Amino acid sequence: MSYVVIKNSSNIEIIEEENFSADKREEYLHKLIEGTPQIILKDIAERDVKTLASHLRLPSGGELDLLLVDSSGSLTIVELKRGKGHREAIAQLLDYASDLQQMDENEIFNSGKTQFNSLEEVFRSFYGNGEEYSYEEFRQNFLKSIKDPMKIQLVLASYIIGDDTKRLVEWLRNFGINILCVEFEYYKSEDKEIFVPKLLDIGDIKKASSKKTLTETQKKYLRFFSEILSRFKEIEEGATERRATCDNWLQIPTGFGPIHFEWLFRGREPNKMLEVGLHFEDVNEMLNQKLLEYFKSKEEGLRKEIMDIKFGKLGSKWRKIYVEKLVGSLDNALNDENIKEWAVMMMVKFYEVFKKRGEIDKAIQIVKSSI
Incomplete structure (x- = not known):
């Protein structure tokens, strides 16, 4: 069992790792990441990220966990598993992505599940009235994410990611699917919870991203x-x-x-x-x-x-x-x-x-x- 050591002035506290899924429901993890998506995306996204929709109902009747948007307008679908992330979760992510790409901008914002009323409102939440980034560029990136299978990002976040799941994810990356896995360690004391997220296979991800065609x-x-x-x-x-x-x-x-x-x-x-x-x-x-x-x-x-x-x-x-x-x-x-x-x-x-x-x-x- 691993542990973390916290030093505060002259006091030292040792906190042991716990099984997150032992006493936590999936909705607990959902609410945590919905409020602060940077928890799992810190190593992935260099831009600011916001939750666009939670429990978004899709045309087929499925429901994706979280739909995130970054300050360039690009989208990320997140599937959360409190225990072990299995291959079935990858199938869900792929299904949700294909389903989302049957929707258009109006359907997403009229779903009743988004935290914003329009795409322009999302843009203003990042930039106010500044000129750091044009709305047209932002909107084009958004539209590409919901129409181009290679543009949307998929993330599986779980306490443990199984080896079979990792192999499947690596295989999908070879075909240009932008899919990532985030595993996290969980530590708990009487008054503290500590999450230590880790982006898996980051070396391979960096190699894949370097192959992108640049404008x-x-x-x-x-x-x-x-x-x-x-x-x-x-x-x-x-x-x-x-x-x-x-x-x-x-x-x-x-x-x-x-x-x-x-x-x-x-x-x-x-x-x-x-x-x-x-x-x-x-x-x-x-x-x-x-x-x-x-x-x-x-x-x-x-x-x-x-x-x-x-x-x-x-x-x-x-x-x-x-x-x-x-x-x-x-x-x-x-x-x-x-x-x-x-x-x-x-x-x-x-x-x-x-x-x-x-x-x-x-x-x-x-x-x-x-x-």
């Missing part, structure tokens, strides 16, 4: 971020082992999970902007706001280091400290050495001011003690 825009993002990330790593050795991505943003970790540095393209050509900033993307909006207010109180000193620094919102619940530059288009960013130099040196400055001087550590300690 011309994605190729441009990948080229730009590959170059500036390489330059940043040469200056700040050991800051990150991450590789460039084909998204319109790239994160640099701070060591505090949802708090990170980020390069971000936003807006449309010919008025596209490039941001460099520190983002607070915790699920707790109050924590994000308090951290922003903490640094806002130090604005005068920060402006001596970073002259054009700004403070603002990112979507509906996240916050950011950033600088921005008008780049016009992705091609301009790729071909203009001054833009790339600006992007690298501003990230170096943010990293130095906030990370290397320990300002993020101080802010978190002070803010968390006040909440």
Whole structure:
């Protein structure tokens, strides 16, 4: 039996692993993940994720557990098993995916099971009235997810995933089916529950994802971020082992999970902007706001280091400290050495001011003690 050790000041608590299915019903796990889908998707989704529908009734009469949507508009179907995840659960996932793809946008939002009234309301819940991502791109990704079998993501989450199930999932991946398994360990004491999710076969998943065909825009993002990330790593050795991505943003970790540095393209050509900033993307909006207010109180000193620094919102619940530059288009960013130099040196400055001087550590300690 495995265990976890929790140290709080001078107190040490040892909590042993328990069988989650021994005294928990499936609905308990359902409600837990419905409220905080990041519990099982932290290693899968780099974007923010929300529950779109719970117990959604499908045309055939079946009922999927959870339908999730991320901030790009892409969908994930989740099947939950409190005990051992069997091959029958994989068959259910495939059946639900094929059934969902018989529905259209209106049928989903008129089902009475969604937590939003429209797709545009979902979009606004992520971005408010900002321009970080266009609604049309968001909607196109959503529509692809409910029409293209290769675009929707399937996730089986269970206390234990059987070996026969793993083999079946691996075989399906070879045919381009985007299906993943999340197993979790469960620990319980008198007043605590600890879940330790683990994405299975993540090495194979990363290999599969690297085979995706990229659009011309994605190729441009990948080229730009590959170059500036390489330059940043040469200056700040050991800051990150991450590789460039084909998204319109790239994160640099701070060591505090949802708090990170980020390069971000936003807006449309010919008025596209490039941001460099520190983002607070915790699920707790109050924590994000308090951290922003903490640094806002130090604005005068920060402006001596970073002259054009700004403070603002990112979507509906996240916050950011950033600088921005008008780049016009992705091609301009790729071909203009001054833009790339600006992007690298501003990230170096943010990293130095906030990370290397320990300002993020101080802010978190002070803010968390006040909440």
